[in-house]
Amino acid sequence: MVPDNNPKQGYKMQLRAVVALLAGASLSACVTSRLEHIKEAKTGILEGESIVIMAKSYHLGNETEEKFIECVGNTIARGRGGLRVIPNQEFVDALFPWFEPRTAPADTKGLPALMSRPGVAEVIKEKGVRYLIWLDGDTDKTAGGGSMSCAIGPGGGGCFGFAWWQNESAYEATVWDLDGLADAGTVSAEVSGTSFLPAIIIPVPLIARTRSKACKGLAEQLKLFIVADEEI
Amino acid sequence: MPFAQALIHRQAGGPIAGRGLGNLKSKWLERISATVLVAVLCGCGGSRVTLKNPSIPKPLIAQLPMSVAARYPAEFDNFVHEEQVIGKEKWTIDLGSSNRLLFTQLFGAMFTEFMVIEEGTDARDLPIDALIEPSIDAFEFSVPNQSQTDEFAVWIRYRIKIFDSDGVQVANWPIAAYGKSQSSTFGGDAALRKAAILAMRDAAALIIMQMDKSTGISKLRSTNTRSNLAPSTAMPDSESIQTTAAEEIPDGPGQ
Structure with a gap:
């Protein structure tokens, strides 16, 4: 068999290797994470029961990203033992105006009054909502430094320098059991990581994906928290 | 002819144009410049x-x-x-x-x-x-x-x-x-x-x-x-009819 010495093929192979290296490198920045949960009541979920994931009101200063809520919902619903998650906009619309940022109950003390309002208990029962999960927190850039300059001209372009930044993702999920109208507990995730961007002609990003790590960790922990019928 | 187009055409017709690789680069430059100019002009609008x-x-x-x-x-x-x-x-x-x-x-x-x-x-x-x-x-x-x-x-x-x-x-x-x-x-x-x-x-x-x-x-x-009509259960009656109710303080910018 004659070896393929086509220079185009060789170039393609090199390009693939560089892309694979970049993709691998971009996943390789380190993150440290801490997951905790505090259980205040027995949990468990029956077939046909569902959960809703909501962001705490921005009237209370919360800035949880829509993408994060979506990510947690998708991760909880996915995979083995995935739970039934009702899209939060569908839930909020069905119960309008009682879960708007201004009117949503701030704690479980407000639940009995809310459930006594016309139609509220019926809608919640019809949708099979057992747990309401309130997310609080966000991802912030806590530090950063370095410098990089890029230039482009008729002969090509490139970057030179080194930049780094540190992100911290801190989220807390408060679980309300709508069956007992009580607080079932909280699950929290704190993830921090430093991203690096060295560049010698081509920038090579080494990204610390703190938010996606926090999403995955929090969602898996929430799944266990709700399903596991452990002693308090 | 709009100013942006005129500018691009003047560049394309310069000394580099019509010289093989130089011509190719010139075309790319033309496209990039056009994109940037359109983006800038749209942004200003x-x-x-x-x-x-x-x-x-x-x-x-x-x-x-x-x-x-x-x-x-x-x-x-x-x-x-x-x-x-x-x-x-x-x-x-x-x-x-x-x-x-x-x-x-x-x-x-x-x-x-x-x-x-x-x-x-x-x-x-x-x-x-x-x-x-x-x-x-x-x-x-x-x-x-x-x-x-x-x-x-x-x-x-x-x-x-x-x-x-x-x-x-x-x-x-x-x-x-x-x-x-x-x-x-x-x-x-x-x-x-x-x-x-x-x-x-x-x-x-x-x-x-x-x-x-x-x-x-x-x-x-x-x-x-x-x-x-049947009695209401929607909202409680208030004490007084005439009102100039105090305005709620809205959240400030960025909150």
């Missing part, structure tokens, strides 16, 4: 966001057994607000007739009998318990450049005047509604649109929760309506 008939969900409330009419100002049919961010782009938001739609849906859900009357109609000739006249006192929004966040925020200050069946004003209630949305999720235009819709939903929620308490509208129910 500002953004226009239009709300096309947004609706609020059907509220889960018990209706007040009253016959009510609403009279809307002309601006409710075509409300446009412009904001020039200093040194940056101009933003325009066109609410169209979404305010008319919002209040019609809202009052239609709050009262057992509801009608919209045109400007110039004498409400004293109608068999109603109350006339509501909503209006917009102020409309403001902030974009990420101003708030130094990735959020768009919208504030709407409505004023609701209520008249009894004799045409006497019994309440003048200002309300401040607020909505915000993250630009990273929806993109600039969609985020501003969503923030405006959230502000309108916020106003609707506020009106459902506090209108009777702040204006005492249920006290205007006539004897005729009381005997014909």
Whole structure:
């Protein structure tokens, strides 16, 4: 068999290797994470029961990203033992105006009054909502430094320098059991990581994906928290 | 020929053009320059966001057994607000007739009998318990450049005047509604649109929760309506009818 010495093929192979290296490198920045949960009541979920994931009101200063809520919902619903998650906009619309940022109950003390309002208990029962999960927190850039300059001209372009930044993702999920109208507990995730961007002609990003790590960790922990019928 | 095109054509016709590789580079440069110029020119033109008939969900409330009419100002049919961010782009938001739609849906859900009357109609000739006249006192929004966040925020200050069946004003209630949305999720235009819709939903929620308490509208129910319709469980009666209820403090920019 004659070896393929086509220079185009060789170039393609090199390009693939560089892309694979970049993709691998971009996943390789380190993150440290801490997951905790505090259980205040027995949990468990029956077939046909569902959960809703909501962001705490921005009237209370919360800035949880829509993408994060979506990510947690998708991760909880996915995979083995995935739970039934009702899209939060569908839930909020069905119960309008009682879960708007201004009117949503701030704690479980407000639940009995809310459930006594016309139609509220019926809608919640019809949708099979057992747990309401309130997310609080966000991802912030806590530090950063370095410098990089890029230039482009008729002969090509490139970057030179080194930049780094540190992100911290801190989220807390408060679980309300709508069956007992009580607080079932909280699950929290704190993830921090430093991203690096060295560049010698081509920038090579080494990204610390703190938010996606926090999403995955929090969602898996929430799944266990709700399903596991452990002693308090 | 527009200035941008003229500039590009002058570049393309320079000494590099027509020399093999140089010609190829020149074509690429032409395309890149055109893209950049178009992007810059579009950016200078500002953004226009239009709300096309947004609706609020059907509220889960018990209706007040009253016959009510609403009279809307002309601006409710075509409300446009412009904001020039200093040194940056101009933003325009066109609410169209979404305010008319919002209040019609809202009052239609709050009262057992509801009608919209045109400007110039004498409400004293109608068999109603109350006339509501909503209006917009102020409309403001902030974009990420101003708030130094990735959020768009919208504030709407409505004023609701209520008249009894004799045409006497019994309440003048200002309300401040607020909505915000993250630009990273929806993109600039969609985020501003969503923030405006959230502000309108916020106003609707506020009106459902506090209108009777702040204006005492249920006290205007006539004897005729009381005997014909079932009692209300929607909102508690307030002590006093005449009110200039204190305005709620809205959240500040970036909050």
